[in-house]
Amino acid sequence: MDTKGKFPLDKFPKLETPFYYYDINVLNRTLDSLTTEAEKFNFKVHYALKANANPRILSIIHGYGLGADCVSGGEIRAAIQAGFPVSRIVFAGVGKADWEINLALDYNIFCFNVESIPELEVINEFAAKKGKTANIAVRINPNVKADTHHYISTGREENKFGIALGDVEKFIDAVESFSNVKLVGLHFHIGSQILEMNNFAGLCSRVNELQDQLAKRNMVVEHINVGGGLGIDYHYPERQSVPNFADYFKTFRSMLKLRDGQTVHFEPGRSVVGQCGSLITKVLYVKEGTNKQFSIVDAGMTDLIRPALYQAYHKIENCSSEKPIQKYDVVGPICESSDCFGKDVELNGTKRGDYLAIRSAGAYGEVMASQYNLRRLPQACFSDDI
């Protein structure tokens, strides 16, 4: 499908490349679908800020009434600044620092997702000092498979995340022995960029088994948090610009055996913001190599690190050219061989000054940008105000 018309090329020359271009229409359609489908089952959705914490994006997401899933004190502050109510902020992460725990306690956030007994002890101690009781959910490593890159799979025994299934009762005993923490939920997250509903069904089975096990000690928690992880179509960003939230939620609705009054919480990140963003970069040079040609662009792994970090695929388009297709390795200016956005990429004939769009870059793109090589950070622009 020809997608070039979707970029306002006439507006680009006034912007310094590289920059992130956010299609607000795609973001709104995604949020419409997400909230409509979740409301059908009364599912609670906390947006995972780590995917994209651009203030404008956050304020749009907040406008749809979502909660926030934060993994640092900085994210808690950004969520509050964007207007997310503290009563709908959860705080996750395997290594919460003292100041971050204290900050979260001071704001009376909804819940800590706790990953170890030593962490539980510290939260209990700090809560006691403040005369508070902290709501906690235990993050459990369900040891289920996720068909995704091993760097973004989190729910296997060998990962650093969560409490092993066999240690859950020991953790609950610990919670019961402390007076300033209260167990309100069970938390899971099996990985990211998951498109196989079977993987989520596997998670549901583990949740059900664990609930049966806890029922034996007359224990029912208030909420089940199944994390995030729904993937997007990186190869065909147009074919499914809005992820299939209907099937995703139906899988949980049909598979989870809930107890009376239990609510289900989700923490999507990538699926909310992935497709609305593109990294726009200009071609600096076209260089003929021995067996290939390189399109050297002004964006690098400092602007979008996913290809270098996890060999991630992003579709690349030449927005400025209708010339016949040729193959290029699209590479950045950074002094690292991994600074490559794609090998043998089929692009319309490319010359210096052409605009390339690196698609599906709304999640784990801008937010992961760095200044390595003392580069400038990429700017952001929005379809509705350029």
Ligand SMILES: *Cc1c(COP(=O)(O)O)cnc(C)c1O
């Ligand atoms: C990263 C993460 C998420 C969001 O994952 P996506 O794949 O972006 O949906 C949600 N919950 C936890 C605990 C995470 O670590």
